[in-house]
Amino acid sequence: xxxxxxxxxxxxxxxxxxxxxxxxxxxxxxxxxxxxxxxxxxxxxxxxxxxxxxxxxxxxxxxxxxxxxxxxxxxxxxxxxxxxxxxxxxxxxxxxxxxxxxxxxxxxxxxxxxxxxxxxxxxxxxxxxxxxxxxxxxxxxxxxxxxxxxxxxxxxxxxxxxxx
Amino acid sequence: xxxxxxxxxxxxxxxxxxxxxxxxxxxxxxxxxxxxxxxxxxxxxxxxxxxxxxxxxxxxxxxxxxxxxxxxxxxxxxxxxxxxxxxxxxxxxxxxxxxxxxxxxxxxxxxxxxxxxxxxxxxxxxxxxxxxxxxxxxxxxxxxxxxxxxxxxxxxxxxxxxxx
DNA sequence: TGTAATTAGTTTATATGTAAACTAATTAGC
DNA sequence: GCTAATTAGTTTACATATAAACTAATTACA
Numbered sequence: 262x263x264x265x266x267x268x269x270x271x272x273x274x275x276x277x278x279x280x281x282x283x284x285x286x287x288x289x290x291x292x293x294x295x296x297x298x299x300x301x302x303x304x305x306x307x308x309x310x311x312x313x314x315x316x317x318x319x320x321x322x323x324x325x326x327x328x329x330x331x332x333x334x335x336x337x338x339x340x341x342x343x344x345x346x347x348x349x350x351x352x353x354x355x356x357x358x359x360x361x362x363x364x365x366x367x368x369x370x371x372x373x374x375x376x377x378x379x380x381x382x383x384x385x386x387x388x389x390x391x392x393x394x395x396x397x398x399x400x401x402x403x404x405x406x407x408x409x410x411x412x413x414x415x416x417x418x419x420x421x422x423x424x425x
Numbered sequence: 426x427x428x429x430x431x432x433x434x435x436x437x438x439x440x441x442x443x444x445x446x447x448x449x450x451x452x453x454x455x456x457x458x459x460x461x462x463x464x465x466x467x468x469x470x471x472x473x474x475x476x477x478x479x480x481x482x483x484x485x486x487x488x489x490x491x492x493x494x495x496x497x498x499x500x501x502x503x504x505x506x507x508x509x510x511x512x513x514x515x516x517x518x519x520x521x522x523x524x525x526x527x528x529x530x531x532x533x534x535x536x537x538x539x540x541x542x543x544x545x546x547x548x549x550x551x552x553x554x555x556x557x558x559x560x561x562x563x564x565x566x567x568x569x570x571x572x573x574x575x576x577x578x579x580x581x582x583x584x585x586x587x588x589x
Numbered sequence: 590t591g592t593a594a595t596t597a598g599t600t601t602a603t604a605t606g607t608a609a610a611c612t613a614a615t616t617a618g619c
Numbered sequence: 620g621c622t623a624a625t626t627a628g629t630t631t632a633c634a635t636a637t638a639a640a641c642t643a644a645t646t647a648c649a
Contacts (some may be wrong), residue, residue, distance in 0.1 A: 263495070278555035279548070282456070282562045284570030289453015290497055291577050292446070296602095297455040297637075305604060306637095326627060333454055338606055340629055345604075359476040362614045362627040384443070386580070391442035398569065399445045406448030406565055413455050416550070461607075461634095469634060470607095490597060502636055504599055509634075526597040527642045595646070606635070616625070 285409065299386065303375050308334070309346055310383070313368060313376045316352065324357070342344035351375065449573065463550065467539050472498070473510055474547070477532060477540045480516065486529035488521070515539065 275283060297306035315331050316323065323331070329339045342417055343366060346352045351372040354364040368376065391399065458473035468474055477497050479489065484515065487495070493503045507550060510516045515536035519526040532540065 277560070277563050277567070279551050281558070281566040281570070282551055282555060284567055284574075286451050286456050287497065288449050288570045288573050288577075289456070291449060291574055292453070293451050294497070301638095308605070324627075333451065333458070334605090335607060336628065337608075337630080342605075360615075360627085363542060364628085382548055387443050387446055390573070390576050390580055391446060392447070393572055394569070398439075399441050401565060402445040402486055403441070403448055405562065405569075406445070406452045406556055408557055409452050410448075410455055410555070410629085412554050413452075413459055417459060458607085465607095472635070488597075498635090499637060500598065501600080501638075506635075524597085524645075528598085590649105592649090593647080595644100597644080601639085602639070603638095604636075607633085609631085611630070612628085613634085614625100614627080617623080619620105619622090 283397075285406070299383070300379060303379055304351075305345065305349075308332070308342065309351065310376075310379065312342065312346065313351065313372060314380070316366060316368050317373070317376060322355075322367065324363040324365060326363070328366055449570075463547070464543060467543055468515075469509065469513075472496070472506065473515065473541075474543065476506065476510065477515065477536060478544070480530060480532050481537070481540060486519075486531065487582040488529060490527070492530055510536075 293307060296310070300307055300310050304313075311332050312328060315328060315420065325339045325343060326336060328334070329336050343352060343354065347354065350369055353367050355367060357363050357365055359405055394402070457471065460474070464471055464474050468477075471581055475496050479492060489503045489507060490500055492498070493500050496504065507516060507518065511518060514533055517531050517533050519531060521527050526585060558566070
């Protein structure tokens, strides 16, 4: 039986490999959309939630660059994100005495309060979703994703960009 | 051992469930970033490639809405995407005789030529990536992603949005 | 058949994402 | 110590994404 692109009936051109890759892709997109909506009463996006979680649980103060690395967010993107979050009172930029180039980012009281409201419901949501899977299956998913990420990174280093 | 958010050393607050979910999330983001870069010599994004592939392999002419459903792209997003693709000569909007509200979207000659150039390298890339996995593992990934998507959809219908 | 509801697509406002060029501060290396 | 290279962050230009309000066309149905 031929497999489908994007889980739909109108289009078919994918093989099993491709379908698996697309599956991860689409599921990722779906999770992103769902999360954005989940937080939308409190935050303008799931990315802001991620930033706040990283700030809350970081073992040391983080600079913008470090924050970006944690979240795969480009430095040119971090600037605007933090601008908006600063404007809505969620975070603060603190100058770093040793290095006048960078800032340490910290949650404000308001930021902490809002995180307090959404963190547990979020954790409950994740639990509920993943209740679908057994412990072994959870481990499988963890391992498969780690391997896929590694494969992407490996391929990227050998074939930087497709050229005609 | 405590697990990490975003595969990094500075932050730890996730359990195994959460890690698996984040794994899918991050891998999806990674694939998106990689694909965007892969196509960047020919197309402004991987989304444009996906649109062109769907158009090429569709069994019947697609309207903007149908295209959007295939790709999880919102109708208000499709408009701009197709505007840009029309401007760069990749697609055409054809009026539909029976229904003056909608358009059928088709690839132009230029669009087909460009797709011709990138489709095979893309397929090769997917093959190379997924060579990491055995046939059984590929099937696992397919099944897991399908179940996760279903769980997201099911949860979404019961708890539409988190509210304070 | 005439009105209400629905559907297709656009527009606006705002957020996130990338690349490239840029400034300012720091570090490397002679 | 001085110069070159690097690093942190910003800015610009553009692409993608969502929600909500909107127009125009079609369909439902009383």
